[in-house]
Amino acid sequence: MTITLHGYTYSVYSRIPRMVCHEKGIAFDWREVDPFDDATPESYGELHPFRRVPVLQHDGFTLYETGAISRYLDEAFPGPSLQPADIGQRARMAQIISIVDAYVYWPLVRQVFSHRVFRPKFGDSWDEDTIAAGLETSKVVLAALESLVSEHHHIISPEVSLADFHLATMIDYFAMADEGATMLAQYEKSSAWWANMRLRDSVTATAPL
Ligand SMILES: N[C@@H](CCC(=O)N[C@@H](CS)C(=O)NCC(=O)O)C(=O)O
Incomplete structure (x- = not known):
């Protein structure tokens, strides 16, 4: 049984299946792919036609899109279930994952974190208007x-779920920006959630920065 994750060290989306694997005790091979690097081989498009990360390969089965990957990992492998049994909570989990993909990633990660934290750290230019x-x-x-x-x-529930990991990686980066940390502190329940989540082993063990 071989599991390979193609991902980029600093990618929020690549970190989600890494967290899930950590939670479930799944061992995997890591292939580093920088989707922002023009030098990434053309052949990567055969794994991911949109040339993003991550991609999962498991015994000849290839899958991209992080929500699908984390659900597959949860259902295909033993270990604690990361999806609530309750149908309403499961719907809420799907809703949060969808919100993260549609509304969280771009402003919190690509606009605030990238321009305030990541680009300056690696010597790239940033744009205050974008922030x-x-x-x-x-x-x-x-x-x-x-x-x-x-x-x-x-x-969404007393137990941790895939929604927690999908969101945690983005909030972690957002809160590295001073303005992000200040803004998050204004939301009491979300702050309490993050104060708890940030201490979890799968979160600390996969921290890229
Ligand atoms: N819908 C994709 C989004 C993945 C994604 O956007 N990954 C980022 C890295 S965190 C990426 O590959 N970006 C490359 C780009 O924007 O060109 C998923 O759920 O896996």
Whole structure:
């Protein structure tokens, strides 16, 4: 049985299946692919036609799209289940994952984190207008998440679920920007959720920065 994850060290999306593998005790081979590097071989397009990361390969089965990958890992392997049995909570989990993909990734990660933290760290130029636009959108996103966070330590249920990992990687990066940390602190339930999640082994063990 061979499991290979093609991903990029600093990628929020690549970190999600790494967290899931950590939670479930799944060993895998890692292939580093920088989707932003023009030198990434043309042949990578055969694995991922949109040339993004991550991609999972398991015994000849190839899968891209992180939500699908983490569900597959959860269902194909033993270990604790990371999807709630309750149908309403499972729907909530799917909703949060969808919100993260559609509304969280771009403003919190690509606009705020990339321009305030990542680009300066690696000597690239950044754009204050992009950060300001990202922060403006982030208010709407965080308010929406705040209204969905459960009273428990985890985002939708007493047990941790795939929604927690999908969101954790993005909030981790967002909170590395001073403005991001300040904004997150204004949302009580989300802050309490992150204060708990950030200590989890799978989160600390996969931290890229
Ligand atoms: N819908 C994809 C999104 C993956 C994604 O956007 N990954 C980023 C890295 S975190 C990427 O490959 N970006 C390359 C690009 O934007 O060209 C998924 O769920 O896996």
